[in-house]
Amino acid sequence: MGKTAVIVVPTYNESATIQTLITDFEERIFPKTDWQCRILVVDGASPDGTAEAVRQLQKKYSNLDLIVEEKKEGLGAAYFKGFRWADEELHADAVVEFDGDLQHPTDAVPELLATLDGGADLVLGSRKVKGGSYPGKWDPFRLFLSQFGGWVARFLLFFPMKAFWRVTDATTGLKATRVNDKFRSLHFENFKSRGFGYKIEMLFKLVQFGAHVEEVPLKFQTREAGESKMTGQTPFEIFQTAFSLRWEHKGTRRFLKFASVGFTGYLVNAILLEVFVHLAWIARLASSFNFLEQTGILGFLAQPSGWAAAFSVEGSILNNFLWNNFWTFHKEKAANPLSFVRKFLGFNVTSFGAVIIQFVAIGLATHFFGNTTWVRQLALVATIGLLVIPYNWFMYNKVIWRRKHKKRAH
Ligand code: GDD
Ligand code: MN
Numbered sequence: 253m254g255k256t257a258v259i260v261v262p263t264y265n266e267s268a269t270i271q272t273l274i275t276d277f278e279e280r281i282f283p284k285t286d287w288q289c290r291i292l293v294v295d296g297a298s299p300d301g302t303a304e305a306v307r308q309l310q311k312k313y314s315n316l317d318l319i320v321e322e323k324k325e326g327l328g329a330a331y332f333k334g335f336r337w338a339d340e341e342l343h344a345d346a347v348v349e350f351d352g353d354l355q356h357p358t359d360a361v362p363e364l365l366a367t368l369d370g371g372a373d374l375v376l377g378s379r380k381v382k383g384g385s386y387p388g389k390w391d392p393f394r395l396f397l398s399q400f401g402g403w404v405a406r407f408l409l410f411f412p413m414k415a416f417w418r419v420t421d422a423t424t425g426l427k428a429t430r431v432n433d434k435f436r437s438l439h440f441e442n443f444k445s446r447g448f449g450y451k452i453e454m455l456f457k458l459v460q461f462g463a464h465v466e467e468v469p470l471k472f473q474t475r476e477a478g479e480s481k482m483t484g485q486t487p488f489e490i491f492q493t494a495f496s497l498r499w500e501h502k503g504t505r506r507f508l509k510f511a512s513v514g515f516t517g518y519l520v521n522a523i524l525l526e527v528f529v530h531l532a533w534i535a536r537l538a539s540s541f542n543f544l545e546q547t548g549i550l551g552f553l554a555q556p557s558g559w560a561a562a563f564s565v566e567g568s569i570l571n572n573f574l575w576n577n578f579w580t581f582h583k584e585k586a587a588n589p590l591s592f593v594r595k596f597l598g599f600n601v602t603s604f605g606a607v608i609i610q611f612v613a614i615g616l617a618t619h620f621f622g623n624t625t626w627v628r629q630l631a632l633v634a635t636i637g638l639l640v641i642p643y644n645w646f647m648y649n650k651v652i653w654r655r656k657h658k659k660r661a662h
Pocket of ligand 2: 351353355475480
């Protein structure tokens with residue numbers, strides 16, 4: 253028994269192209285792959301006779317199916333019906349999303365399926381990888397909108413998670429998806445979007461489920477017949493979908509809380525740095541290292557600012573621990589006084605890493621660039637942004653407030 257792939261083609265008024273598309277698949281493309289391919293056209297009750305054209309071809313091709321919707325309900329809605337039919341009635345092992353207007357090259361399908369064979373759960377046709385391209389006849393504004401919108405969607409959905417670096421074309425319309433438990437957990441009836449936004453919603457959810465995503469190049473063609481079904485609202489619908497998906501993402505909300513706590517910590521840190529650098533005992537501590545000034549690199553130990561930075565971090569540690577324990581990680585917060593003390597001590601230990609990071613970085617910066625307020629404060633911002641935040645996020649999640657392992661439901 254071969255593997256079955258169902259090419260789902262949504263159509264609304266595509267009578268000019270649908271015959272050419274189907275014939276090309278049947279005669280030229282399907283013989284090139286060892287998958288058993290079927291075509292499923294989901295027509296949004298087109299008034300131009302698209303469905304009738306498909307019915308004519310059904311006499312010739314037994315692997316051609318047609319669903320005619322009661323009315324046009326949106327791109328997502330059409331695909332949900334097609335996916336369900338492909339899974340339940342046609343027992344598809346994979347579904348391919350394919351436009352009916354000849355903008356997607358049929359030659360890409362065997363490559364998509366071969367990439368599924370290589371172990372991917374989801375393969376995207378990308379216009380942004382080497383070998384992929386946008387329609388030659390698009391004007392610069394249209395091109396910019398698509399590029400910019402695509403980049404915003406990619407950023408909103410995935411930055412800075414692994415998928416951000418992996419998925420170059422989040423809004424692409426050409427995809428192949430393996431029909432497995434991840435696909436079946438999508439529950440399309442609960443989707444936010446039934447329009448074009450379903451594309452990024454499906455991608456986002458599959459990535460959340462741990463799907464393995466790959467990309468192949470897509471040379472997106474110019475539309476030569478008929479009209480795009482995108483409206484002026486479509487980009488906003490896609491943006492809104494991306495934004496609310498990301499907003500509801502648990503890890504992201506946690507990170508935003510963590511970041512705000514970090515910012516209050518930064519304020520405490522910055523103020524204390526300026527206070528401490530003027531304290532007499534800090535100056536005495538630093539001057540006890542004056543003898544090292546001749547030795548070059550270790551001379552920074554004689555700078556009061558390095559010491560002031562180290563001590564000011566300690567002030568922000570207490571601030572951050574309290575906020576994180578009772579707010580950011582409140583679900584994993586210390587359950588009793590003993591665990592509270594243990595967590596606080598643990599927090600101090602991991603924070604000592606940050607103390608060392610700042611001690612070295614700010615000490616070195618003032619050693620090389622001068623001990624001024626500007627150097628100290630710029631060095632502080634750079635050190636926190638590039639070193640302390642990634643370090644803390646990792647330690648809080650993986651050590652201090654590590655989630656207890658729970659068995660996955662279902
Ligand atoms: N049944 C049904 N119902 N079909 C629809 C509907 C609908 O509401 N809306 C669009 N279609 C069909 C079209 O007839 C076409 O075959 C296919 O879906 C793609 O629609 P187009 O209107 O041609 O989309 P596009 O070319 O502007 O947009 C393409 O690029 C986008 C990313 O830039 C598509 O590939 C999109 O899926 C993709 O997101
Ligand atoms: Mn199109």
